[in-house]
Amino acid sequence: MERRDFIKASAMTAATAAASRLAVAQDGVEPSVSARHAGDVRWQKAPCRFCGTGCHVQVGVKGGKVVAIAGDQQAEVNRGLLCVKGYHVALALYGKDRLTRPLLRKNGKLVPISWNEALDVIADRVMLDPKGFAFYGSGQWTIPEGYAAQKFMKGGLSCNHIDPNARLCMASAVTGFLAVYGVDEPAGVYDDLDRADVVILWGNNPAEMHPVLFSRIIDRRVRGEKVTIIDLCTRHTRSSQHADHVLLFKPHTDLAIANGIMHLLVERGTFDREFVQRHCAFRGDNEPMDLAGKPIDFAEFKRRLAEYTPEKVQEISGVSADAIRMMADLFGKRDVRITSLWCMGMNQHTRGTAINALVHSVHLLSGHFGRPGDAPTSLTGQPSACGTAREVGTLAHALPGGRVVPNAAHRAESEQIWNVPEGRINPKPGHHTVLMWEKFSTPPEQGGDIHTIWVQVTNPAHSLPNRHALVDPSRKIPGRFLIVSDVYPTATTEIADLVLPSALWVEKNGMFGNSERRTQQWYRMVKPPGEARDDCWQIIAAARRLFERGFEGMKDKDGRFLFHTEKAGKEVPIWDFARYYDVNVDEHLFEEYRKFSTYKHKDLAPYSEYVKARGLRWPVVKQPDGSWKETRWRFAGFDDPYVKKGENVEFYHSPTNDGRAQIWFSPYVLPPEVPDDKFPFWLCTGRVLEHWHTGTMTMRIPQLRSAMPEAYVEMNRDDARRLGIQNGERVALETRRGTLELPVWIDGRGSPPPGSLFVPFFDEKRLINELTLQAHCPISKEPDYKKCAARVRRLGSGGA
Amino acid sequence: MGPVAIAAILVTIDPSQDQALRAVLRARGDLELGETIGARIPAVLDTGDAVEAERALREIWDLPGVSFVDVVSVDFSEASELSPEPAPGS
Ligand code: SF4
Numbered sequence: 001m002e003r004r005d006f007i008k009a010s011a012m013t014a015a016t017a018a019a020s021r022l023a024v025a026q027d028g029v030e031p032s033v034s035a036r037h038a039g040d041v042r043w044q045k046a047p048c049r050f051c052g053t054g055c056h057v058q059v060g061v062k063g064g065k066v067v068a069i070a071g072d073q074q075a076e077v078n079r080g081l082l083c084v085k086g087y088h089v090a091l092a093l094y095g096k097d098r099l100t101r102p103l104l105r106k107n108g109k110l111v112p113i114s115w116n117e118a119l120d121v122i123a124d125r126v127m128l129d130p131k132g133f134a135f136y137g138s139g140q141w142t143i144p145e146g147y148a149a150q151k152f153m154k155g156g157l158s159c160n161h162i163d164p165n166a167r168l169c170m171a172s173a174v175t176g177f178l179a180v181y182g183v184d185e186p187a188g189v190y191d192d193l194d195r196a197d198v199v200i201l202w203g204n205n206p207a208e209m210h211p212v213l214f215s216r217i218i219d220r221r222v223r224g225e226k227v228t229i230i231d232l233c234t235r236h237t238r239s240s241q242h243a244d245h246v247l248l249f250k251p252h253t254d255l256a257i258a259n260g261i262m263h264l265l266v267e268r269g270t271f272d273r274e275f276v277q278r279h280c281a282f283r284g285d286n287e288p289m290d291l292a293g294k295p296i297d298f299a300e301f302k303r304r305l306a307e308y309t310p311e312k313v314q315e316i317s318g319v320s321a322d323a324i325r326m327m328a329d330l331f332g333k334r335d336v337r338i339t340s341l342w343c344m345g346m347n348q349h350t351r352g353t354a355i356n357a358l359v360h361s362v363h364l365l366s367g368h369f370g371r372p373g374d375a376p377t378s379l380t381g382q383p384s385a386c387g388t389a390r391e392v393g394t395l396a397h398a399l400p401g402g403r404v405v406p407n408a409a410h411r412a413e414s415e416q417i418w419n420v421p422e423g424r425i426n427p428k429p430g431h432h433t434v435l436m437w438e439k440f441s442t443p444p445e446q447g448g449d450i451h452t453i454w455v456q457v458t459n460p461a462h463s464l465p466n467r468h469a470l471v472d473p474s475r476k477i478p479g480r481f482l483i484v485s486d487v488y489p490t491a492t493t494e495i496a497d498l499v500l501p502s503a504l505w506v507e508k509n510g511m512f513g514n515s516e517r518r519t520q521q522w523y524r525m526v527k528p529p530g531e532a533r534d535d536c537w538q539i540i541a542a543a544r545r546l547f548e549r550g551f552e553g554m555k556d557k558d559g560r561f562l563f564h565t566e567k568a569g570k571e572v573p574i575w576d577f578a579r580y581y582d583v584n585v586d587e588h589l590f591e592e593y594r595k596f597s598t599y600k601h602k603d604l605a606p607y608s609e610y611v612k613a614r615g616l617r618w619p620v621v622k623q624p625d626g627s628w629k630e631t632r633w634r635f636a637g638f639d640d641p642y643v644k645k646g647e648n649v650e651f652y653h654s655p656t657n658d659g660r661a662q663i664w665f666s667p668y669v670l671p672p673e674v675p676d677d678k679f680p681f682w683l684c685t686g687r688v689l690e691h692w693h694t695g696t697m698t699m700r701i702p703q704l705r706s707a708m709p710e711a712y713v714e715m716n717r718d719d720a721r722r723l724g725i726q727n728g729e730r731v732a733l734e735t736r737r738g739t740l741e742l743p744v745w746i747d748g749r750g751s752p753p754p755g756s757l758f759v760p761f762f763d764e765k766r767l768i769n770e771l772t773l774q775a776h777c778p779i780s781k782e783p784d785y786k787k788c789a790a791r792v793r794r795l796g797s798g799g800a
Numbered sequence: 801m802g803p804v805a806i807a808a809i810l811v812t813i814d815p816s817q818d819q820a821l822r823a824v825l826r827a828r829g830d831l832e833l834g835e836t837i838g839a840r841i842p843a844v845l846d847t848g849d850a851v852e853a854e855r856a857l858r859e860i861w862d863l864p865g866v867s868f869v870d871v872v873s874v875d876f877s878e879a880s881e882l883s884p885e886p887a888p889g890s
Contacts, residue, residue, distance in 0.1 A: 012834055012842065014873050015809060015873075016842040018810055022810075070873035080872060082871045218812060706854060
């Protein structure tokens with residue numbers, strides 16, 4: 001048999017095995033060797049590099065290269081399946097234009113320099129003024145990378161100007177969880193999707209954005225189970241095609257819909273009185289809005305909801321009064337299990353915290369909480385937005401494990417774990433993302449207090465809103481310096497002063513934390529190209545350079561290096577890349593980090609447990625027999641070991657310290673910009689199936705690039721006809737902030753209703769974020785990329 | 801030629817359209833079909849051209865009666881090279 005035929009036969013065996021397994025809903029077993037091709041390939045597990053679903057892949061390596069990818073059948077998340085991005089993940093390593101040498105801008109041009117010189121440049125920038133040095137990271141940082149950056153900044157430089165790009169995607173989810181439960185991250189898990197009778201998509205398109213999760217729902221239908229899907233959306237998507245109810249709402253009016261459901265539950269008395277009495281309290285907004293809000297009683301809650309009658313909600317949202325009643329009917333039934341899913345639609349919202357809190361509140365008020373299948377679950381876009389940004393706490397106000405910098409006890413605990421002198425951690429929160437870039441783009445004499453930003457694993461010149469205001473001015477201010485670590489040239493490396501080549505995915509050890517509290521681990525499998533090096537090493541090496549220059553912050557209390565690492569009682573010089581893998585630096589950092597994890601009951605197991613598992617969901621608690629057990633349903637007495645014995649549900653991090661979660665009322669208010677005569681369309685931005693975020697990896701994969709080579713503007717057929725626009729015609733899309741030329745796509749992948757437009761944001765040649773609003777949620781500081789006013793002009797015409 | 805991948809896929813279908821869909825899928829030429837199990841057809845996708853692979857997946861997904869396409873594995877080892885072209889603009 002020829003090798004090619006053998007591979008094809010193996011592929012058919014694998015596909016047939018997967019179909020058989022799914023048909024009887026069995027958990028995965030290790031695929032047989034015969035289901036894989038020739039035995040000269042070495043297989044190891046890793047989580048997928050892309051989205052927050054956190055699928056596990058089996059990575060096949062031969063001759064120092066990744067040659068095959070298979071869905072990991074032992075992984076509960078994906079049960080052997082992958083989406084189209086996941087199965088191309090290996091090709092992201094092999095783009096021809098990988099960055100392989102440090103580059104420094106000299107006389108306007110980026111020229112190669114040595115790592116030694118690059119580290120000196122970084123140290124010089126810190127020494128200039130550590131308080132003006134900022135770090136901008138990512139939910140794609142591995143957990144040890146984020147932890148190292150956090151320690152470098154807050155424990156080393158005494159500077160809190162560190163924030164992740166997760167501020168642009170998850171911050172409202174975080175503040176929503178904090179406002180309601182007093183602690184971040186979902187109580188539910190993906191298993192809820194196997195048990196729910198009803199799945200509500202709140203402005204979420206999982207068929208394209210979290211395809212493997214959506215496939216899990218479809219799988220149940222295939223087996224004959226009834227699962228009702230309700231798609232609350234502002235445009236038809238691939239998810240809508242599977243929905244039993246597609247409820248199109250006017251942008252921003254999801255607040256009114258949630259209030260409308262709660263109004264009917266209260267009015268009809270179909271809310272879960274017992275659950276509410278035992279486990280909940282009521283809260284309303286303060287003026288100005290803040291995370292704490294103010295307590296209100298049930299009568300006041302009812303009074304505030306009173307105006308949200310089905311008819312009124314229909315008027316505001318465009319969703320029929322009958323549909324609102326249908327949703328309230330469902331929530332009013334105890335014997336139906338309901339899971340809500342959401343992602344950027346609710347987070348990138350100028351009332352992001354409020355709508356997050358309201359959807360949790362609908363579930364709490366109706367008692368659809370704490371049973372398998374009954375869960376309000378926010379999904380993440382990045383593979384470690386939860387693990388790194390939220391749990392490690394790489395946010396400007398946070399410390400690891402749910403601590404915050406303004407809290408003296410939290411600082412003291414962190415200083416103790418880091419073994420740094422008392423008072424090392426600055427009590428003042430640093431600049432959040434938008435403010436950090438604003439300050440970087442403001443001259444010092446006008447209050448701009450950030451002179452340098454080090455960017456890792458993200459592409460802010462592409463992904464920040466309104467780049468003209470937040471990024472471009474910095475490039476003209478003398479003394480501003482931009483350091484960028486990345487794997488490929490991007491819109492951000494293009495304007496950087498120092499570019500550092502990074503290792504990617506299985507070119508380094510790593511750990512991620514996915515959307516369902518699952519911490520995952522993998523080992524390095526192949527070497528990075530040229531002089532590309534681990535982001536974590538880059539941080540440690542820069543810290544060491546500062547230590548060698550006598551910078552006090554890089555010493556611990558005993559005068560040792562801040563990242564002191566020992567093996568057999570001897571220090572290992574991990575700052576020397578040739579020695580970096582003499583020890584497992586990830587393991588050392590993780591073992592230190594996990595000491596932080598018990599404070600908010602997000603307990604992590606030892607590193608070695610994650611080596612064995614396909615991820616474990618925290619809290620992971622040691623059992624009497626010495627084994628470690630993960631927790632699926634948090635706050636639920638039958639599964640969460642931290643719930644008091646005898647309680648069904650306990651919110652043990654309640655914001656009011658009484659075991660109660662908060663049910664919020666937040667009114668619907670108008671968004672900051674609405675269509676008008678001059679700009680008559682709503683403009684929404686987002687992702688597409690083929691491309692991951694700013695496309696720096698997926699645009700290097702020919703299959704994905706050719707499938708979706710450039711951005712477009714989706715337009716309703718009637719609008720196009722009215723404006724005389726043909727499918728595929730290039731038009732000028734304009735907002736108050738800029739203009740972009742794009743081809744029009746009518747009845748394409750998604751289809752917006754009349755008066756709405758959609759543009760994906762992956763295309764670096766067509767930066768849609770130059771047109772979006774900078775306005776953000778007052779609490780989470782997360783910008784709203786989902787709605788602003790726009791117009792479309794035929795090229796060569798006056799406009800419409 | 802760019803990287804050629806052989807992919808194991810699962811096509812989830814409306815079972816009432818099994819026969820009709822199998823005929824359509826078989827006619828493609830780039831797909832080898834296994835026996836339908838429940839509502840899923842296991843298949844091997846082998847396209848002669850790298851760009852075709854992705855297009856083929858989309859075409860399959862867009863067929864009436866196909867509700868989902870999952871990927872089980874992909875093998876790049878038959879690829880003439882593993883280095884795709886740089887992204888435009890880079
Ligand atoms: S769903 Fe997300 S994590 Fe899973 S394979 Fe696709 S991109 Fe990767």
